[in-house]
Amino acid sequence: MHEFSFTQSIVNAVIESIASYDVKFVQEIEIEMGEYSTFIPDQIEFCYEILTKNNDQLKDANIVFTEKKGVVECVSCEYRGTLQTIDGDIQSFSCPDCGEYLTIIEGNDCIIKQLKLMK
Amino acid sequence: MDEIKIIKKDKSITIQPKINIYEVNRKIADENLQKFKENNVISIDIMGAIGAGKTTILEKIVEKIKDRYNVVMIGGDIATTIDTERINRFGIEVYQINAGCHLDAPLIKKTIKNINLADTDIVLVENVGNLICPAEYVLGTDMRVCVVSVTEGPYMVMKHPIIIGHSDIVVINKIEMAELMEVDLEKLQEDVRKINPRTKIVLTSARKGKGIDELITELGFD
Numbered sequence: 635m636h637e638f639s640f641t642q643s644i645v646n647a648v649i650e651s652i653a654s655y656d657v658k659f660v661q662e663i664e665i666e667m668g669e670y671s672t673f674i675p676d677q678i679e680f681c682y683e684i685l686t687k688n689n690d691q692l693k694d695a696n697i698v699f700t701e702k703k704g705v706v707e708c709v710s711c712e713y714r715g716t717l718q719t720i721d722g723d724i725q726s727f728s729c730p731d732c733g734e735y736l737t738i739i740e741g742n743d744c745i746i747k748q749l750k751l752m753k
Numbered sequence: 754m755d756e757i758k759i760i761k762k763d764k765s766i767t768i769q770p771k772i773n774i775y776e777v778n779r780k781i782a783d784e785n786l787q788k789f790k791e792n793n794v795i796s797i798d799i800m801g802a803i804g805a806g807k808t809t810i811l812e813k814i815v816e817k818i819k820d821r822y823n824v825v826m827i828g829g830d831i832a833t834t835i836d837t838e839r840i841n842r843f844g845i846e847v848y849q850i851n852a853g854c855h856l857d858a859p860l861i862k863k864t865i866k867n868i869n870l871a872d873t874d875i876v877l878v879e880n881v882g883n884l885i886c887p888a889e890y891v892l893g894t895d896m897r898v899c900v901v902s903v904t905e906g907p908y909m910v911m912k913h914p915i916i917i918g919h920s921d922i923v924v925i926n927k928i929e930m931a932e933l934m935e936v937d938l939e940k941l942q943e944d945v946r947k948i949n950p951r952t953k954i955v956l957t958s959a960r961k962g963k964g965i966d967e968l969i970t971e972l973g974f975d
Contacts, residue, residue, distance in 0.1 A: 636853060636854050636855060636886045639853060640774065643774050643777075644774060647770065647772040647774065648770075650772075651768060651770040651772065652768075655766060655768070657766075661765065670915070671889070672885065672888070672889060672915060709951070720947055720948075721911065724911050724914050724948065725914045725915070725918065725948070726914065726918075726947055726948050726949075727914075727918040727948060727949045727950070727951075728946075728947060728948070728949070728950045729950075733950055734950060734951070735949065735950055735951035742775070742889070743773050743774075743775055743776075744773065744774040744775055745771060745772065745773050745774070746770050746771070746772045746774070747769060747770075747771065748767060748768070748769050748770075749767070749768050749769075749770060750765055750766075750767050751765065751766045751767070751768065752764060752765050752766075753764040753765070753766065
């Protein structure tokens with residue numbers, strides 16, 4: 635639901651990142667999405683198009699999404715792995731080994747990993 | 754931020770900004786929590802869908818604790834000041850934030866600048882009615898509470914595992930309606946436990962004041 639403001643943050647970060655370069659346009663934006671982030675790439679692309687339509691440097695950039703696998707750790711035992719799913723695709727924060735709580739260590743970030751710029 | 758720059762022959766440059774979009778919010782949330790802790794303020798983020806009963810629960814809590822604690826309420830809504838006005842009736846300080854689909858740490862930071870935290874014991878934040886967006890935006894509170902209600906049907910918990918997974922307390926409200934709504938309360942609690950084994954579950958019937966004392970205890974207000 636907050637894809638628009640989230641994408642605005644991405645756009646701002648890209649503008650900030652290219653500010654010190656003599657850039658004609660941004661060719662590609664690589665975004666690494668954590669497995670446990672709830673954002674949907676299609677929605678971000680849609681918002682990006684609207685937000686950058688008047689920005690010649692940014693508007694034609696190709697957005698490439700890569701996924702960063704999640705890592706969780708149990709607060710009680712030695713388990714380190716990913717969130718398990720129950721009843722099909724429902725993520726559970728319950729440790730498969732001991733049933734205690736799993737804390738997310740990696741996989742809930744969204745990182746602007748790489749930008750390809752054309753001079 | 755370490756930036757690696759690769760310059761190619763075809764006049765293209767590749768840079769690696771490594772900017773984490775969530776980082777700004779998380780950093781400010783840490784600052785907010787620090788500020789609350791420095792002033793010995795207990796802070797609670799109350800999340801839940803529209804109509805789950807967040808404001809009614811807050812009314813009942815505030816009514817019971819306002820004479821013992823200095824309570825401040827921060828309310829987030831897309832429009833209107835209805836909820837904060839309901840809480841203001843109890844004579845406590847309230848702040849309204851007209852936000853989008855969730856509150857975030859910068860909004861809380863801005864708001865708490867107006868609060869005399871040294872004279873405050875408890876800050877209750879009522880988040881925007883939504884079970885999706887608030888889950889990803891920590892505010893920097895001691896505790897996160899998620900309110901679901903029986904009238905939302907039997908699948909609300911299973912459909913929103915992320916917010917349930919991040920909640921310290923899950924309140925199941927409007928339990929008096931369970932039979933009418935054909936919602937199995939045992940099953941609903943089992944769903945919560947399957948997703949989050951650590952969270953505490955409190956059953957309430959807020960309008961009737963049922964379960965409020967137990968919730969106050971779980972929140973640590975004694």
